[in-house]
Structures are given as C-alpha cells and as structure tokens.
Amino acid sequence: MSEELAKILERAEEAIANRDGSEVLQLCEDLHYADLAELFEDIDQDGREFLTETLGAEKFSEILAELPDTLVEKTLDSFEPEEQREILDSLPDDDRVDILQDVSDSKRRDFLELLDEDKQEDTRTLLRYDEETAGGRMTTHIGKIGAHMTVKDAIEHLRGDQESTMTLARIFVVNDEGKLVGKIRLRDLAFNAWNVSVQSLVQDVDHSILATADQEDAAQMISRYDMLILPVVDESNRLLGVITADDAFEILEEESTEDIEKGAGISGDQSEETYLNTSITSHFKRRCGWLVILAFLAILSGFVMMRFEQTLTEIYLLALFLPMVVAAGGNTGGQASTMVIRAMALGELDPEDTMQVAWKELRLGLLLGGLLAFLIGLFAVFAPPALQFTLPSGTNFTQFGCTVAIALGAQVATSTLIGALLPIGARAVRIDPAVIAAPAITTIVDVSGMVIYFTVARSILGV
C-alpha cells in the first residue's frame, strides 16, 4: 500500500472517530471501494454504523461486495429494507449472488423478495450454481450479439445495454439458439462500415468453460492463456455468462492462501477476514486440529526410541545429535515436497512423471546427504579440542563424529525422497497434497531418522 493511501485511511479513521461526517465524505470520495472496505473492516462497530449512514446505501453497495463473508449479513442487516433493496439492486449480478451466498437461508429469501421479478429470476438461476464453480462466479451482464446482425445492428444493440454491461473488451456472438459461435472485438465494430455483417468479422473462441467446472480451473485458464474474459457455457454450448480477469485474481489469491495455510497444518476454509479481524476462537479452531494429531503421533517416535534404550544408555551423548539429524531430514524433506507441490499446482507434473521425480530426488538426496555428511565428518575430524567431549571408553571422538555424519547423510537422502514422493502419493489416493505434506513429512521423517540414526550407531560403534 502506498504511504499516501495509508495516510488518507488514517485520517478517515480519525474523522470517523470524531463523527465528522463532511470530512469523512470528502476523504472517501478519493478512495476506491477496495480501500473503503479495508477502512470499514478496521474500525469498531459504532464507527461502522456511522460510516454506513454517512455514505448512504448506494455508495455502500460496492463496499459490501468487497467485505469478508462473515461481515456481510450483519452489515446488510443494519440497513432499512428500502436501503437493502437499493444496495442489492445496484450491484452487478455476480456480486449480488456472492453476497446472497454468504447469508443464512431465511435471510436469502427475504433479500430476494426485495428485488423486482426479472432480477429475482436471474439471481435465482445463478444461485443454483455452487459458489466455487465457474457458474457461481460468472456475471451474466455481457456484450452479446446475434450472428445475423450487421455492424450497425450490433452497435445499436450494445449501446442500449452499455451501462449495465461489465466489459465490452470482448463481445460474444451467439446463434438463434443462444449457442456460442465466436467473438469479436469492439474495435472491429467501431472501425468498420455499418453495413458489414457481424458474421464476416467473427473470430473463433478458443477457450470456454462449463458452468459446473471448478472456479480454479477458470482462473488458471484466464491466467495461462492471457485472457481478459472467459465465456461460461452449459453442456450444449449455450453462452451463460463470463468470468473476468478481476474474478480470476480473487480466485487465485484465495486458492494460494488456502494452499499456503494447509501446508502449515492450518485446517478449515480460509477466512476472508484479515488476520487481525479473525477471532481468537476461529484461529484456535483452525490450528488446534493438526497440532493435537501431530503431538500424539510424535509420542510414537518416543516409543520407537525406547527400542534403542540400550544404545542410548550406553552412549547417552548420541541423544545430543539426534535432534540435528532429525531436523535436517525435516528440512530437506520440506524443500523437496514444496518444490513438488508447487510444480503440481502449476500443472507441470502428471502421474506418469513419478519415476522421473523419484530418480531426480534420489540423486539430489544423495548429493545433499553426501555434502552434509562430508562437512560434519570434516568437523568431527578437525574439531578444536575445546569442542571435543569425553566419550565412554572404547569410542574415540572422530569415530563418534563420523557415525553422526553417516547417519545424517542417510537421513537426508531418505527424507528428500520421502518428501518428494509423499505429495504424489497423496494425490494418487485423492488427498490434497498441500494438506498432507508438512504434517505427514514431519512425523514420518522423525521416525525414520531415529531408526536410521540408532541403527548406524549400533553397527559402527558396536553398542
């Protein structure tokens, strides 16, 4: 955020605190509704009521569309029915549907009743699509013309709708049955003679998406193919609406936050609220699940260690370097899984690439493990006397150090491979790779690291 914007927001917060209506109005005039929504989120309940009253229903409608899900119902409820009607009526249909998806069923019925019949009908149709699908995200206000029109017809047709049409960067051409037959650009209309037929200007539509498809697929298509507008069709290729680049930004941001959070063992739907506005209860609920599961799984590793009781009591100093060996496995496994999960998210890895991934990570694991073992081995041989510690009789410091180094190398090599293959395995059994990776790797690598460590120690040191 620019400093200038931060300053305006701060002054606006002050003006709201002072209940200075005219100052608020003046400051808000320069702000985009995305900024206004942020301002609204940052102030307390009384401030919010003051701000909504000051701005009025119509100006507020665009802000409402930018608010997090959890604030929508409460905020909309604070208006009189007539204002609610005004807000809902002035919104583009995709935003209206978004808002109605965020409120309770009974409220949704009430709010729908406020609209005139045409809009009710349109909105109900859109509400049938799941919120996370292309259909649930699309707008129906699009530039649409018939294939039989001339440039003159087309311009006149579009002119009539122009104020309610989201974008005319692409205009879609449909046949008499409403099926998508192509697209033309507004410039093709603007720069051509009026008697030219639309048919002769129409270009093929290379990409469209089914209304029932996942919204993420739609967003990735827009991003991959450098599109501004993606047409949404039904099973018979009838044009239903479009998804625009700004929807795609929102979808991709949501999905990316979700993946990052899952990777850290944070469960549940990503909240649209900002970090600071999310309640302690909701933070707690999303974080406690994996923490508890992992803590109990980690007890397992304690019981695994018990099997090496004898080794451990004979050379308790082995315990000192166990955390390093285990942690190095966690780090390299984490790197490998991060790269593989990211590559899968960008659509680079197909299931048949598994062997290639395994071969690559096996070599990498051996290289990384070899490097670490070599460095720790060097350290063991050349450690300054001050750092050398006394070991039980029969074990010398260098031998002990090399034992740790070999165990470390083996652990890093194994963990790299595990980290890369676990997400692929998860996807194969239809578990979200992002959710399995970090938690599962931690546990599996901890246990395997201990077994490797003590097995190496037993065979080299003979304890």
Added chain:
Amino acid sequence: MSEELAKILERAEEAIANRDGSEVLQLCEDLHYADLAELFEDIDQDGREFLTETLGAEKFSEILAELPDTLVEKTLDSFEPEEQREILDSLPDDDRVDILQDVSDSKRRDFLELLDEDKQEDTRTLLRYDEETAGGRMTTHIGKIGAHMTVKDAIEHLRGDQESTMTLARIFVVNDEGKLVGKIRLRDLAFNAWNVSVQSLVQDVDHSILATADQEDAAQMISRYDMLILPVVDESNRLLGVITADDAFEILEEESTEDIEKGAGISGDQSEETYLNTSITSHFKRRCGWLVILAFLAILSGFVMMRFEQTLTEIYLLALFLPMVVAAGGNTGGQASTMVIRAMALGELDPEDTMQVAWKELRLGLLLGGLLAFLIGLFAVFAPPALQFTLPSGTNFTQFGCTVAIALGAQVATSTLIGALLPIGARAVRIDPAVIAAPAITTIVDVSGMVIYFTVARSILGV
C-alpha cells in the same frame, strides 16, 4: 490442464518423435502458444530443432516469449539471422525486451542490430529499466489520443495503429506535452457522435504507477483495484506505457512461487523452468545453502543439551519425549509465522499492529499449549498399563507424564509467540520475512524447547 489438451500434447510429442511434419503442423494449429511452449520444453534437443523448423520463425516468435529464461538464448541462436530478425520484429515490444533481457550482453547487441532503427530506439529505451520494475515490464503499444481531438479524429488515429495496439479496452488521453490527463473507453468513442470532443468524454485516471516502481506493486494494484490496464508514467506524469492484467498474472505467480520456496529454505532466484526441466545442479545449488547452515546451527542444540547432562543420565527416558515437545513447538511456530507472513504479503499488517499481533498470539499460544498439556496430561494419568514404562525409583509414571505435559504446554505457548513475532522482526530490520521464517523458527524453537523441557523436568522431578 484438461484431458483433451493433454492428449493433443501427447500426440504432438509422438508426431515430433516420428518427424511427421504435417501431423505436427496440424496438431499445433489448435494449440495456444502457452501450450506450444510447454510442448517445446518437454521434448529433447533434436525434437526442439525439428519443431522450430516445422513451425517456422514467425509462428515461433510467440512461443519464444513464453519460454523460461534459460532456454531463450540457445533457442534464438538456433535460427538464421534473417529468421531472428523476423522473430524479434514480430513480437510486441514488452516481449521483445523480456527476451533481450535474458541473453548475454554481446548477443543483445547483435540482436538489436537486426531491428530497424525505430524499433531499436524503442527497445533500447525500454531496456534501460530494470527487469523487475514496472518500466521493464510495460508495453508501449497502447491506445493513446490527444485531449484536443474529436471522436472522429480519435477513431481515425486509433484505426491506423489498431493492429499493433495490444488492447483498446482503455484508451489514454494525453496533453501536448505527453502528460497523462485521463482515460476514455472505446465504447465512449464507438457510441458517440463524431463531432463530440474527446475532452468532454475524458474520465479521471485513479491509479498510475512510476516506471521505476517494483513490478509487484504494479501487479498488486491491478489485482486490488480490479483493473485491466495500469498506465505507467515517468516522474513528470508523462505516459510511457501500460501494464496489462496478463502481465500481472505472470508477476503474481512468480512472486508467489518465490515466497513459497523461500519459506521452505530454497534460496536463489526462482527458476522459470519447470521442475522436471531444471537441472540437478541448479536444484542442488538452491537447496544446499540453508540445509548446511541449519545443520551446523542444530549442532548448537546438541551443545545446549549437554548442559543438562546430569538430568538426562539420571532419567534417560526424558530423551524419548524431547522430540515431541520440540516438534510441537516447530508446528505451532510454523502455523503462526505462516499466518503472519501471509497477512503481511496481503498488506494487512502495519508495523504499528505488532502489539496487537503479540497479544493475539500470546492468548492463542496459551490456549493451544493449555489444550495440548491437558490432553497429554490425561493420557499420562489414564494410559493403559501396557503403555506404561518403568521409571527410576522415586519417579512415578503420572508425575513423569505431567512433567512432559507442562513442558509441552510451555513450549507451544512460547513457540507460537516466537513464530508470529520473528517475521515482523525480520521486516523491521529489512530482511525478507519469507526467507527468515521457517529456518530461523526451526533453530530458535528447537533450542528454546530443550531449555524449557529440561528446566521443567529438573524443577518437578528434582533431578
């Protein structure tokens, strides 16, 4: 990727392997250049040469713009100078500049010489901006009209340039000095009478960006304000070019991959190559740095543990549950840092929010730690006899279990706070929070966990 597309790509790979030129041409006709670039990356060197020859220079130019940095020079070099000229000439200027930024200095000079003088001049100007700035990313082929024109002048002016203009979704209006005075939509021209003055239709430009600004700021502005096109200006507000939504998608994807990778301790610039096409050497280089640093830092934790030698030898069983306590700290610290880093990346957290974050995470840490301590405590009290193990005289199983539980609770509470505050601290001293988080948290939390664990054990069990 859709199954249909995957099938076409597979068939194309086969056709290339069989050197079946006409089949390749036919299959490639349906493919978008983003798909063709993927195909090109997936095949071997001989296949690539065959594909470039088959497609020809002009068709290949768009593919070249989509290739990863590391492939650009080699690929362009494989063409004859006349073809190179054709490729570079047919590209939009932002893509041409991107490509020239990816080749060596001497090659860049050679390639520039191939262009006609006007293009050379334009390209040199753009090359002056750093690759990661708005100026380095912009295109100069924009719809630009003078404030004094009429609708008729404007349409005629734009019509002349229409084939080289990237997008006319927004047309920018400049004064005689080239300074940005506003924007109009193509529809405003198309739907108005020819004698209307541009001046009367012009709208304010709410957002523009300096050419020297970071490309990420430009992308976030486009995403935040639902823009299709962002004008890029110099210090005197002269219009230099635009950044479009498709650039923003690319920038945001790159930045997000970079942040994810940094968080896993993967260093260096994110490679534009796919995971499978990145060489082992380059994977190795990017991953070994943090692994080695962390392994040596982890040795520290071994020396910390040595200070508790007496406690450990007296009740060696304490070693069994140390990994669990340490890992739980890593997990909760990781969750907290992930949430805070994400909130910072989305611009939700300002430095003055630090106390709020600390207070929130302190309460969360106590809740999460309390929950875990309670559950492990329950487990200790009610553990089935089969799981109970013998302890040295003077310590009973329940007392031992409660010690572990209390240490766990304290460790989780501390680590939650550390995990949340470290990224904020990193930003305060201008270190990228994404790079510091995971590695630093692992080490700090490991050491603090050990100290907490043994201190609690000493005071409760009296060893």
